[in-house]
Amino acid sequence: MSRVGVLGAGAWGTALAQMLASDGREVLIWARETELVDEINTSHINSLFLPSASLAPTIRATGDLAEVAALDVLLVVTPAQHMGSVLGAMPTHPRDLVLCSKGIEAGSGRVMNEVASAAAPGSAIAVLSGPTFAHEVAVGLPTAVTLACGGGEAQWERLKPVIARPAFRPYYSDDVTGAEIGGAVKNVLAIACGVVDGLGLGQNARAALIARGYAEMLRFGEALGAKAETLAGLCGLGDLVLTCSSTSSRNFSLGKALGEGKSAADLMVDRHTVAEGAHTAPVLVELAARHAVAMPIVGAVNDLIAGGDPRNVVSSLLARPLRAEQESAG
């Protein structure tokens, strides 16, 4: 049986470890925080990032990257901005890396599979993404995800018995780029939907924003070589609908607080959980410009993160010239 582990003991890494351990198998999880290693091993809880879950006794935590490097399959669940440094600090890498983080690396503009391929050139890379709030997965509520395998069907055959559980259904895809873009872009759009909620603009506005945001996701994906049908699936539209309609989303909640008038700087300082969309928005604006893709909603979120007034930003969006719904200029 493949030896499996998780890199990163935030809410999502911990929930994935719990999901993997639900059939009694042993799961190793790497935690950056020493106190978390001790707590998971002795009290079987993660009070820092997923306090609601009572963890399976077959989950063992380690702070030693060499231990997780020796596994067969490693789910990589660090925040997007730290994936390169954590993978780079590992002495070797497992045969299969399954990337579960959602974001784009600031500065380089690299999507996660580019970051991972550069840090671990010998590993086969897959991307796991879909509608998956950590606290629901941790208690065994059902969901389904896209498992996009850069190693094609041979990798899918290796990974599906390791990852599938009765309440956790992976669907195969060969479109790694599409799976990554869905997760990265929806985080930014979730901030926008939170702003609409915080400003009290109504449910019509939110639905319109989801549809127009999805059009931005499709245009951007197409420019980077993603398949439209991937973005219409679990990792795109599925995750967009979830994250854009719930205060369980950190991105949505961040947007809601911005819409309610809190300052972006205050909201970002001292966060101990990650709202990836705030880090993705600036780099996504740069990439969209580089590829000549119109992404006005992403641009508006970027303006808000930079300190713009939500009412002015929404007014500017609403004042854009009227055009055909399917026009590529957005």
Ligand SMILES: NC(=O)C1=CN([C@@H]2O[C@H](COP(=O)(O)OP(=O)(O)OC[C@H]3O[C@@H](n4cnc5c(N)ncnc54)[C@H](O)[C@@H]3O)[C@@H](O)[C@H]2O)C=CC1
């Ligand atoms: N929480 C969720 O429901 C889901 C999260 N994700 C994605 O999973 C990724 C991780 O998110 P969460 O587990 O929710 O994180 P979290 O917000 O629960 O925890 C923060 C994590 O960041 C780590 N961290 C902080 N500074 C670091 C550094 N300098 N180097 C390396 N790691 C550092 C902490 O150790 C901790 O694991 C994100 O990309 C997120 O978008 C994806 C699906 C669901």
Ligand SMILES: O=C(CO)COP(=O)(O)O
């Ligand atoms: O990606 C997620 C659910 O699929 C989690 O969203 P947040 O990071 O906004 O909480």
